[in-house]
Amino acid sequence: MVTPVYLVVSLLGIAFALGILGKPLRKVAGVITLATMAFASYISVSWFMGLWFGEQSAAMVFTAGFRPPFSINLLMGFEEAFFLSLVNLAGLFGTLFLYRTLMKSGVNAFVILLILIMGLNVIIMTRDLFNLFVFMEISSIATAGIIILNPHQKTISAGFKYMLATGIVAGILLLGIIFFYHFTGTLNLDDTIRVNIEAWKGITVALFFILIAVIVELKPFPANGWGLDVYESVPGGIGMLISTASASAMLYVVYKLLPIAPPVFFQILTTIGIGTFFFSNLLALKQTHPNRLLGYSSVGQIGLITGVIGLSHFLGNQFGLIAASLLISHYLAKAGLFWISGILNKTHIREWSVIRQNRLLLFLFSLFVFLLLGFPPFPAFYGKWELIMQLAGSGQFFWLGAILVASLLEGVYLFRWLGYAMKLEAPAGEPLRVGWNQYIPLGIFGLATFVTGYYATHLSSYGSLINLIPLAFALGFFLIDFLPVYIKNTLAIAGMGFYFYYLYPDLNGFDMVFSAIFLVGGILTLLAGYAYKGKRIGFYPTALMMFAGLIGLVEAKTTLEFFFAWEVMTAGSYFLIIRGKKSMEHALSYMLFSLGGAYLILAGFSLASIGQSTIVLDILATAPLYAPLIFILLAIGFMTKTASIGLHIWLPGAHAEAETDVSPMVSSILLKAGVFGLIILIIRMGEQHLGSLSILYILSWIGAITAVLGNLMAAFQEDAKRLLAYSSIGVLGYILFGLALFSHLGWLAAIAIAVTHFLFKALLFLAIGGVVWRLKTKEMYRMGGLITRMPFTFISVLIGIIVLAGIPPLSGFAGKWIFTNAVIEKEWFFQGALISFAGIIAFLYCFRLIHTIFLGQLKDEHRKVNEAPFWILAPQYIILIIVMVFSVLPNSLLHPIGEMLKPYFPDGALTWQGQYATSIFGYWNGTWVMYVVVAIFLLVFLWLWFMNRKAYRVKQFNIVFAAERPFRPETTHFAYNFFAPYKKAIGFLAEPGVTRFWGHVSEGSHAIAELIRRIYSGNGQVYLFQIMAFIVVVYLISFGGF
Amino acid sequence: MSKEDLEKRTVYSPEGEPIEIDPLNDYFLDLRPESYAPRNGVIEQFANWARAESLWVLGFGTGCGAIEMRPLMTPRFDAYRFGIQWRPTPRQSSVFVISGYLSVKTLKRVIRSYEQMQNPKFVVALGSCTINGGMYWDSYNTINRLDHYLPVDVYITGCMPRPEALLAGFEELKKRIKAGKGDGANKYADNFDWYKANQKKIIKDWDMPDYNW
C-alpha cells in the first residue's frame, strides 16, 4: 500500500511544479493534473478496498518523525479512506468534466484545483487541530479561487462574501483552537480524548468555538446565505466540487471532532442538522435557479447527515451504513445533477426542458433525482430505512417526523423540476453539446448509483433478502429500448407470464388473488400495447418496474421487502403517468401523495419494529406499543394509494391524462396495491381502538364517504377518462368499507369487488381509451352516436357499466348482495346506506358515459371513425369472457375467495350448493338469475321482433323535434352538464373542497418559504450578521445562557 | 335555424381527413312512404275497432280553432269517454287535428309532424278555413284547401266549430275507421308526388327531405 503521505506529496508537489509550466504547456498541465488526481484516487480507493476487505489495517503517519502530540500525524483509517476516495474521485471526475473550461483558463486553474483537493485530503487525514485550521484555510482559499473560474460580477461578489464569511469563521476557529491548547496543553485529537472536557467552563467555550466554526462551514440554516450565493453563481462543474468534495470533507471533520465534543453537542448537531435539512428543503420550494436549488438541496442533505451524526447514539451499529449511504447518495446525485446543470447552463428550472434533446441526460437526471430521494434500489433507500427504524427504536419520534416531512418537501421541488424537464415546452436555443469528457464522469457516476445500490442492498441488515430479479428484468429494458414495440411487448408479456408461472405453485390466498390481478392483469393490459407503433421509448422499463414493484408486494415477507417493492412500484408508475400529454402536474401530485404515503408507511413500519427482533410483516400483529398509531399511519399510507377522500386529488388527473393502456394499468391494477396493503395491515393488526372508538369504524365512514363523493364527482365530469378515474375513487371507497367491516362477508365483498373492479375498470378504460385513441378528445360532449361506428367497443362498455353498477344478472351484483348481508350482520347501517346510495349514484355516471359517447347524435367529424384497434379490443373481449364466466358461475369467483377467508374469518361464510349461495340473511343463485333473465329477454325480444318485423331504420335527424328539425348534431346532442338539476340539488357535495384544502397547504408552504428566504438578502454583511447571530444563539441554547 | 345548416360542408376527422357532409342525405332517411294493404277480414276489423276506440290526438294547435280543442277535455265535454286522448308526440299519435287555418309557416310544421306519425293516421280538419280558406280565402299567408296538401278524413265545419261539433266529428271519424275507410296515410303515399308538388308550391324555402320519417 502506498503511504498516504503520497496523497499530499503528489498533489502538492505537482501543484508546485505546474507553476513552471507556462500557458503554452497547459495541455501538458491538464494531463499531469488528471494523472495526479487519478493517482490520488488510486491511493485512496486502494486503501479503502484494503481496509474494507480487512487486508489492511489502519495506518498512522507521523510527520517529522516525532510522535504526536509533538508533531502532526495523519491517520488513514477506514472512514478516512472512504472520505478520501470520495474527495479524490470527485476531484478526478470533476476535473475531467471541467477539462475544457480549465484548459481555457490556463495552468493556474489546474494548480488551484490540485491544491483544493490536497487541502481536503489533509483535512480528512490530519489529527492536529491547528493543522486542520491551516488546511481548511487552504481549501477555502482555493475554493474562492475556483469560484472565479467563471469570471462574472456575480461570481466575484459571491466569492467576496464567501471569503469574508470563511475568514470570520476561521478566526473563531482559531480562537477556539488556541484556547483549547491553553486549557488542555495539546492540539492533538488523539491526545485530547483523554482530557476531561467537563473540567471547567473555559474549555467548553473553547470547544464550542471550534465546533461551531466547523458547523458553520457546513452551511447550516440560517447562516448559509454566503454558501448558497456561491452555489448559484458558479457553473455546475464547480458547484459539484463544492457540494461533493468540500462538503464531504467538512462533514468528516465534524465526525472527527465528535470524541472531544461534550454530550450536549450531539443534540445541537441534531437540531442544526435536521433543522437545516427541513428549512433548506422548505425554502427550495420557491427556488427557480437550478444551481441555487441544487445548493439548497445540497445544504439540506449535508444537514441531514449532520443530523444523523448528531443522532449517532441512537443509531447503534447501523450508524455507519446510514451515514455512508446517505452521503453516497448525496455525493453521486449532487455530482450528477450539478454536472447536468453545467451542461445545460440554464438559469431557470423551467428551461431544463431542453434536456429532452438528449435522452441519456434525461435518464441520468431522473436517476439522480430518484437516488437523492432514497428510492430503491439506490443506497439512500436503505439509509433512510435504517435511520427511521433506529430512530423509532430509540424513541426519537420528533426527529423521525421532521426528517420525513423534510424529505417530502425535497420531493416536491425535485419532482416538480423533473416534471418540468420532461413535459414543458423546450425553449429555443442552440442544440445541446456534450463532450466526451462530460459523458465519462456522468456515465461513471450513473453506473455507480447501481453499484452502490447493489452493495447497500447487501450491507443492510435484511437487504440481501430482497428479490431484485423482477426489478433487474424491468431495468434491463432500458438496454433494449431501441427495439420496436412489438418485440419489447412480447418480451414483457413473456416475462410476466413466466414469472406468474414460476410463482404459481407457491401462491395461495390473498397472494394468489393479487398476483393474478397484478400479473395476469398486467399481461391483459399490456396486450393493448401492440396497438402502438414505433419504439415507445421509456415505456417498458417503467411499466415493468411498476409490475415488479407490485409483484414484490405480494412476495414480500418482511417490512423492508414490502417497502422496497412499494417504492419501486411508485417510481415506475410515476413515469408511466407522466407519459401522458398533460400529465405534468398530475404526475407531480401523484408522486407527492405517494411519497407522503410511503413515508407514513415507513413511519408505521418503524414504530411496529420497536422492541421486536425481526422485521417480518407479522411484527405488525405483535407490535407491543402504539398499535393504534401504527395502524393509523399505515392505513393512511395505503389510503393515499387507494385514493380515499381527502387523499384522492391526485387520482383523477393522473389516471385521466395517462395513455390509453396506461390508464387501465394505473387504475385497475395499481390501485389494488393500496388494497393489498390494507389487507395485510388489517389482517395482521385486526381491530384497533382509539379510546373506545374503533379505527375500523372510522375507516368504514371514510370508505362510505369516499364512495359517495367519488361517484358523485364522477357524475359531474365532462371528461370521459376523468369520469372513470373518479369512479375508481368511488369503487375503492366500497373496498375500503368492505375491509373495514372486518368480517367474512365484508372481506368477501371487498375482494370480489377488487377483482371485478379490475375487470370492469380495465374494460372501461381500454374501451374509452380506444375511443379517445380514435377521436383524439376526451370531452364526452364532443362525442356521441358512436355505437354505429364502434359497436364492439360499445358492447364492452355496456357490459362494463352493467357490472360496475352491480345490476343483476352480471357479476357486479355479487358485490352488492354480499355487501348488504355484511352490513346487516355488522349493523353499520348508515355507512351501508351511503354505500348503496353511492351504488345508485354510479348509475348516473354509467349512463352518462355510455350515452354521451355512444348514443345520441353522431358528430360530423366522426362519421368515418373506425372501430378501435384490434389490440385494444382484444384484451377487452378476454375480460368480457371472464366477466361472463363469473356472472354465470358466481361461485367460481366467490367460493375460492370464501375458502381463502375462512382461516381468518370462520364465521358468517356463505354456504354454497352448486351456484346457490346462502348467507345468514338471504340467498342468491347467480346461474338461475341469468337463466331467467336471458329467457325472458329472448321471449320479449322475439315477440317484439315478430310484431315489429317490417320496421324502417331511420337516420339520426329523423326525430320529432317539436315540428321543427334539428340543426346540427352538436346542438342536438344533450351531453354537457348532463345532470344539471342534480348538481343544483346536491352538487355542493362535489365542490372541490379537498383540492382547495391541499391547494392552501401548498400555497401556504410556498408563502412561508417565500417569507423565510427573504433572510438571504444578498448583502454580505447580513450574511455575516447571520453567522454571528447563529453562533450566539447556538451558544445560548447549548449553554442555556451565558 | 338557418338554411346553411343544410348546405354541404366539409369537416375534418380527428385524423385530419376531410369529410364531405351532405346534411339532407346524411341526417335524414331518404325514402318514399309506403302504402300498406289492409289485412284480411277479422283481424283488420278488430284492428280498426281498436284504432277507432283509441284515438290519440297529436297536441298541436295549428290555428285559432285550437282554442276549441281544450274544452274537449273539460268535465263538460270529457272526450276521454270516447277513447280520445292527447299525446304530445306525433310518433305515438294517430289523429292529427288541423285546428283552423294553416299559415304557410305552420304548414311546413304540420307536414313534418304528419309525416312523422305512423300509418294508419287520420286527419281531422277543423273549421271552414281548412275547407276553402274561410274568411282568409284571399290571404297572402294561408292555404285554402287542406286536402291539397294532406289527405283529410273528416271535415268539421264552422267558424269556429263548437266542441260538440268536434265530438260529432270524432264519432264520424270512428265510423270511417271502423268501416275501413280511414286510409289517408295510404292515399298520401300513393299520391305522394302530387301532394309534394302542392306543398312545395306553397312552401318556397323547402328545407327538409321530401318525406320526414
Added chain:
Amino acid sequence: MHWFSLEYIAMNLGFLLILIGLWGIITRKNILRIIISFSLFDTGTHIVIVAIGYIRNRTAPILDTLALQKDTASKIVDPLPQALVLTAIVIGLGVTALLLVYAMKLFETKKTLDIHRFNDLKW
C-alpha cells in the same frame, strides 16, 4: 492589579480588536473598510494567540545563551503559540490579499465599493 500586567493587556486588547473588527466588518459600507476591519479582527486573534503563550517573567524560546539551555522549560515562554501565530499571520495575509483583489474587481464591475450594491444574488 493583574489587569495591568502584560498578558492581560495583550489578551484584552486582542479581544477588543476582535470586537472592533467584527463591528467594522458588519457595519461599514465601504468594502475597503471592511477589509481593514477584517485585518483588525485577524490581528486581534494573533495577539490573543501570543498572549496565550506568554508566561510572565520568562524569555523568548531562543536558546542562544548557555544559561537558557539548562532547565529550559522553566525559563522560556511557550514556543508553540509563537509558531502558530506565524502560520496564522501568513494565512491572514493570504486571505487579506485575496479580499483586496476581489475588492478591486468588484469595483471594476460596478464602479463602487458600497457592499450594499452587491446583492444581485439572493433568496
Added chain:
Amino acid sequence: MENIWIKIGYALLTIFIVLNYGLLLQGLFRKIGARVGRRHGIRIWQPWVDIIKNYTFRSRIYHGVMYYLGPVFRLTGGIGLLLFLPVIYGSEMFSNFSFTGDLMLVLYFQFFGVLGMALGAGESGHPYSAIGVSRGLSQVTAFELPLTLGVLAIGLQYHTLNINEIVAAQQGSILNWTFFTNPFAAAAMLLSFLGAMGRSPFDVVLAPQEIPIGPPTEFNSSLLGVLQLNRAIFPVAKLILFMNLLFGGATNWGELIIKTFFIYFWSVFVGIAFPRFRVDQSVRWFLSIPLILGVIAIILIKF
C-alpha cells in the same frame, strides 16, 4: 329442476294475471283521477284497447339496435322483477323464481329495465329523451337512499333478507305488519315509493309538453306497445314488493288485489293532491324528510 316446465306455466299464468290486473288498475285509477276532476273519465277497458291499437300500426320506425332493445330490456326488467318475487305467500305456484334471489336481487333488478330503457331512449338521438333520463336517474338516486335505509331496517328487524321469511314474520295479525311494527321504516319506504311510481309530484321526468313525455318520446307502434305492457306489469311488481315488505304479503289473489290497490291508491292520492316538483326540488325533498324518517327507523331498530 325437473318441474321447470310447470314453473314456466305458473310464471306465464302469473304474468297474465298481473298484466290484466295492472291494466285494470291503470284504468281504475285514471277513472278515479277523472272523477276527482269531476269528469266521467275513460272507459275502464281503455288501457287494453290502447295497447292493442299500438300493435296495429302498419308502419314503424326504429333508430338503431340499442333503441330496438330498449323496450326489451324494459319489459324484461318488469317481468323479471315480478318473477323474482314471491307473489302469493305460501303458494308454491305463485312463488315463481323467487328461489333465485332474495330482496337484494329484487331491489337491484329494478334497474335492469331502467338502464336498458334509458339506453334505448338514448339511441333515439332525441335530446328530450336524454333530458328525461337525466331527470329520472337523478330522482332514482334520491329516493333510493331512504328506501335503502328502510330496507336495511327491515332486514335488521327480521334478521333476514328472504322475502318469504319477511312475510312469514308478519303473519298472524294486522299488528304484525311492518307498517305497524316499524312505522318509521314504513314511512320512509312509502315516501320513496311515491318516487318509484313516478307519479305526480315526481313526474317531471315525463313532462308531456316540455320534453314530450321524456325518454319514450320517440317510441312508436309495437315498441311503445311493449313499453305499455311493462307499464302494466312493473308497477304491480313493485306494489307486490312493498306489500310483502310492509303489509304482510298476501296469501291469495284477493288479498293481494286489495292490498296492492290501497298501496297504489296512496300514490294516486298524493299524485292528485300535489303539483309537480322540479328535479332539484324532489331530490332535496327525498334527501330531507324521507331520509330523516329512515334514519330514525334505523336508530329505533338498532337501539
Added chain:
Amino acid sequence: MLRNSLFLIVLAAFAVIAFTLVNAWHPAESLSPVAEHYATNGPTEVGAANLVTAVVVTYRGFDTLGEVTILFVTAAIIGFFLSLFHSESPEQTDRLMPASEILSTASKLLIPFMLVLGIYVFVNGHLTPGGGFQGGAIIASAFVLLLLADPLSKLNHRIIAMVESVSGVAFVLIGLLGIFLAGGFLDNRILDLGTFGALLSAGVIPLLYIFIGLKVGSELTNIIGHLQQTQKNR
C-alpha cells in the same frame, strides 16, 4: 439603524461569550506538556537553537507546508484572477505620477541591502529570531520598494514563478526524503544535526528555510507584481 442595533446586541452577546473565555483563562504558569517536551528535547531532537523554528519547520513542519501553500495558491489565484480580466482597458500611464527623486535614489541604494538582510534572516532562522517567512517578506519588500520607485518596471513573472515552483517542489522533495532517510515526512534529520548553535546545524532546517524564504519572497513578490500590473491597466 435597526440592523446596527441588532448587531450591537449580537456583538455584545458575542463579547460576553468571549469574556467567559477570557475569564476562564489564567495566564500560564508553566509550559504545557507539549511545550515542555519541545523545551527539553527540542535542542537534542532537532538541533535548532530557535525553538520556534524547531516547531515551525520540523515539529509542525506540515503546517508550514500548508502555510507556504496558502501563499502559493493565493498568488496563483491572484494571477489567475487578474489574467482573466486583462486587456480590459488601454494603458493609461500618463495618469501615474512618477516617483520622487529621493525614493528612486534611496531604493537603488537600499534594495541590495534589503535582499542581503532577507537572505541573512532566513539562513539564520534556526538560530536567531526570524526565518523563512520573515526573510521572504523582507525580500518581497525590497521588490515593493522597487515598484514604488518605478511603477512601470516589469517584474519577470517567469523567473519569479520558476523560483516559486522550484523552491516549492524542493520543499516537498526534501520533506519526502525524510520518509526514506529519517523518521517521516519533513523530518529534518536527513542531514546531520551538527553542532547546536552553529550555522550549519539542525539538519535540513537551514536548507528548508532557504527554500521557504525564496518561496515566500517570490510568492509575495508575485502577488504584488500582479497587483501592480492591474494598477498599470487602470
